[in-house]
Amino acid sequence: MDSVARRLNELFVPIHEVAYMADEPNEELQALGYEGYWPLYFASRSAPLGRVPAEVVDALFYNFAPGEVAACVPSCWEVATPEAVLAARERGCVKALRGILAELADSPVVARAAELFLKAAFSVPVEGRILFAGLRSLPVPEEPVARLWHAATLLREHRGDGHLTALVAAGINGQESHVLQALMWDMKARDFGRLDPLGDEQLDAVLDGLRQRGLVDDDGWFTPAGRKLRNEIEELTDELAAPAYACLAPDEVDELVTGLVPIVEKVNAARPF
Structure with missing residues (x-):
């Protein structure tokens, strides 16, 4: 429940x-x-x-x-x-x-x-x-x-x-939080409206940071660790x-x-x- x-x-x-x-x-x-x-x-x-x-x-x-x-x-x-x-x-x-x-x-x-x-x-x-x-x-x-x-x-x-x-507490910054929210809704980060103000290079940098921490994969989707962290948040x-x-x-x-x-x-x- x-x-x-x-x-x-x-x-x-x-x-x-x-x-x-x-x-x-x-x-x-x-x-x-x-x-x-x-x-x-x-x-x-x-x-x-x-x-x-x-x-x-x-x-x-x-x-x-x-x-x-x-x-x-x-x-x-x-x-x-x-x-x-x-x-x-x-x-x-x-x-x-x-x-x-x-x-x-x-x-x-x-x-x-x-x-x-x-x-x-x-x-x-x-x-x-x-x-x-x-x-x-x-x-x-x-x-x-x-x-x-x-x-x-x-x-x-x-x-x-x-x-x-x-x-x-989880070490997630503001733009990273938008990416994790988009993925929770099974949506690619670039399709999430609140990320529109970021240029492609800026968004790539955000995704790279999450990738280096093992939270998203090469295709920009959750890894098991990323989904677990977002659920914990x-x-x-x-x-x-x-x-x-x-x-x-x-x-x-x-x-x-x-x-x-x-x-x-x-x-x-x-x-x-």
Whole structure:
């Protein structure tokens, strides 16, 4: 059986990801004056940290190609303040979720799931979880759909911070992590969109480094050692996420799963990818 951390990850991630897959958050951010996708992405995701330098965002986001973050940070703060960006992002995500969920948006399940997710998110310390700590410093919204999205975002970034810890512990850098993810999805590295910013020579250098460590073969696919390491990273990510859910009784976990499955099915059905 999958761990509680893995089971709940499959529920809160789709809710959080309306921030990236729906039009409404982008439209709200574009209304502030942002043009193009990446400036509004870096502004909205790093806004809980305030006006930090590109080097900080680059280190925290971990897996962007050299220069991607600096092209947008700190210039993104010339368009709008972090506070305005956070408000626009939340408005857009709530609009998107309400449009997707229709009558389910006002069901008691939404409010109850938000309550349980928030219970989990506020039950653990923030040490070593920089983005999670920034998000937890923000006011929790009152409106139920906004609370659910905010709670899902807290748990997503809590897990994400732990995942970076697992990658660093395994000696996997940002671009290598993209390659390993592509291979987990049975996709060649060059076909993985997040590796597009790398030229052929740069990507070859990343693959060569993994090859020298016995993690990929001559054709660019996993070796047994590479697959084992990537599975171990995911297992450690689960372990690092697990303390957030220790506060939930088994019947509360079952309540979350039962209540959120139809909601998440609607969200997944609306995904454009």
